[in-house]
Amino acid sequence: MHTVAIQRRRHGAVTLLLVAAAVVLLSAAAQTAAAHRPRGCGVTSKYVRKHQASEDMPLDADVFAVPPGRNAPQQVHIGLADQTGTSMFVSWVTVEAEGNSTVLYGLAADKLDLAAEGTITRYTYYNYTSGYIHHATLTNLQHGTRYHYAVGVGVGDTVRAFWFTTPPAPGPDVPLRLGLIGDLGQTADSNSTLAHYESHQGDAVLFVGDLSYADKHPLHDNNRWDTWGRFAERSVAYQPWVWTTGNHEVDFAPELGELAPFKPFTHRYPTPWKASQSSEPYWYSVKLGPAHIIVLSSYSAFGKYTPQYKWVEAELKRVDREVTPWLFISTHVPWYNSNNFHYMEGEPMRAQLEKMAVDARVDAVFAGHVHAYERTHRYSNIKYNVTDGKCTPIADRRAPVYVVIGDGGNVEGLADELTWPQPAYSAFREYSFGHAVLDIKNRTHAYYAWYRNHDGNKVTADTMWFTNRYHMPNHDDSMTMITAKAAC
Numbered sequence: 001m002h003t004v005a006i007q008r009r010r011h012g013a014v015t016l017l018l019v020a021a022a023v024v025l026l027s028a029a030a031q032t033a034a035a036h037r038p039r040g041c042g043v044t045s046k047y048v049r050k051h052q053a054s055e056d057m058p059l060d061a062d063v064f065a066v067p068p069g070r071n072a073p074q075q076v077h078i079g080l081a082d083q084t085g086t087s088m089f090v091s092w093v094t095v096e097a098e099g100n101s102t103v104l105y106g107l108a109a110d111k112l113d114l115a116a117e118g119t120i121t122r123y124t125y126y127n128y129t130s131g132y133i134h135h136a137t138l139t140n141l142q143h144g145t146r147y148h149y150a151v152g153v154g155v156g157d158t159v160r161a162f163w164f165t166t167p168p169a170p171g172p173d174v175p176l177r178l179g180l181i182g183d184l185g186q187t188a189d190s191n192s193t194l195a196h197y198e199s200h201q202g203d204a205v206l207f208v209g210d211l212s213y214a215d216k217h218p219l220h221d222n223n224r225w226d227t228w229g230r231f232a233e234r235s236v237a238y239q240p241w242v243w244t245t246g247n248h249e250v251d252f253a254p255e256l257g258e259l260a261p262f263k264p265f266t267h268r269y270p271t272p273w274k275a276s277q278s279s280e281p282y283w284y285s286v287k288l289g290p291a292h293i294i295v296l297s298s299y300s301a302f303g304k305y306t307p308q309y310k311w312v313e314a315e316l317k318r319v320d321r322e323v324t325p326w327l328f329i330s331t332h333v334p335w336y337n338s339n340n341f342h343y344m345e346g347e348p349m350r351a352q353l354e355k356m357a358v359d360a361r362v363d364a365v366f367a368g369h370v371h372a373y374e375r376t377h378r379y380s381n382i383k384y385n386v387t388d389g390k391c392t393p394i395a396d397r398r399a400p401v402y403v404v405i406g407d408g409g410n411v412e413g414l415a416d417e418l419t420w421p422q423p424a425y426s427a428f429r430e431y432s433f434g435h436a437v438l439d440i441k442n443r444t445h446a447y448y449a450w451y452r453n454h455d456g457n458k459v460t461a462d463t464m465w466f467t468n469r470y471h472m473p474n475h476d477d478s479m480t481m482i483t484a485k486a487a488c
């Protein structure tokens with residue numbers, strides 16, 4: 001018995017030693033991991049939106065009303081036809097008859113002394129045939145100038161008149177107010193988002209993709225492209241929206257015999273791709289006052305040697321930060337996103353293009369797709385080379401801020417599953433509907449705010465002062481929290 005007792009004590013002592021050693025080893029490993037783990041400094045908003053169904057507004061909703069009058073032009077929208085807005089597209093649809101494709105325009109509502117001849121296109125999509133889609137190009141416009149225009153002129157049809165202000169000329173210290181909207185759709189939340197944006201009187205909207213969600217309806221019911229066009233007209237007829245394509249623009253439906261990607265979008269919403277030396281309508285660039293905006297296509301090839309990759313490479317060399325100090329990228333699928341919805345879908349494009357964006361000192365990358373809001377600190381993840389294991393994003397003042405603004409309010413509802421813990425790169429996140437505005441003040445500073453749709457009101461929920469990566473490359477702007485206290 002005595003010998004057995006001693007052996008048991010010895011076994012006990014050995015076990016204790018092993019446990020102690022394991023604790024020391026685990027502790028050391030944890031300390032090492034902590035040393036390599038970036039310090040978290042983000043906010044997950046406490047705001048919880050009341051759960052409501054997301055349904056498209058009914059076809060007889062007032063925002064979809066067909067304008068009265070014989071063959072009245074509907075779905076009127078404008079857009080940049082060149083990179084800076086000295087040419088503008090005017091597009092509209094007539095349904096009863098072809099009507100006239102002429103746009104009359106001028107510097108006063110009662111003096112439309114210029115004319116642009118447009119063209120008409122139509123398309124079919126399975127059992128749908130579009131109306132007559134008119135596109136005209138107004139040329140030789142002056143920057144920063146209000147033009148009045150009228151469509152439906154000349155053949156006894158209903159004439160409708162609008163106006164727009166051309167973007168300011170490219171220049172480093174020209175103020176610019178840019179709306180940021182994504183994944184808008186046509187629900188009551190979409191309507192709130194658009195109304196809230198309209199209260200800002202912005203110069204232009206950078207739209208990060210997913211317009212109508214017509215493809216969520218049986219047979220991709222393209223009548224929902226028409227309702228969306230009528231809904232958005234109240235803003236898009238008066239200021240240019242810069243279009244990014246999303247997955248709901250692809251409309252690839254082999255089961256319906258529809259094999260041409262982007263068919264409804266390309267017939268309806270022209271982009272200035274030719275003026276941008278691009279080879280497709282889905283990637284191009286514009287220069288609005290102090291901002292050079294590069295629009296990318298998440299659903300077109302972007303690997304090395306592809307047309308889009310080569311174009312981005314060349315386009316970044318064409319950017320002149322002395323003229324347009326602010327450099328942005330718009331793409332539908334986010335490169336950084338800490339929501340379980342669409343988690344890591346943006347990895348292929350990030351892996352291909354992030355280093356280019358960091359090297360070019362891009363100020364911000366705007367994306368949608370995820371139906372929530374998120375803003376990052378300046379982080380990059382460009383060290384990884386398969387064998388070195390350096391695959392953790394690190395704080396990097398050279399890197400863009402990434403903004404996910406896919407929260408316009410569409411039929412699919414909110415992306416309400418965040419990943420935990422909140423990644424170190426994530427500065428602020430919340431799953432609500434809303435929009436943002438970027439107010440560029442001068443070559444060094446821009447004020448950014450995200451507005452939540454809050455019980456019918458517009459509430460400022462996240463703000464940041466951007467400092468320019470070209471003129472203030474070492475300033476640590478993304479750690480500055482104005483409205484939210486970070487748990488650093």
Ligand SMILES: [Fe+2]
Pocket residue numbers: 183210246247248332368369370
């Ligand atoms: Fe999307």
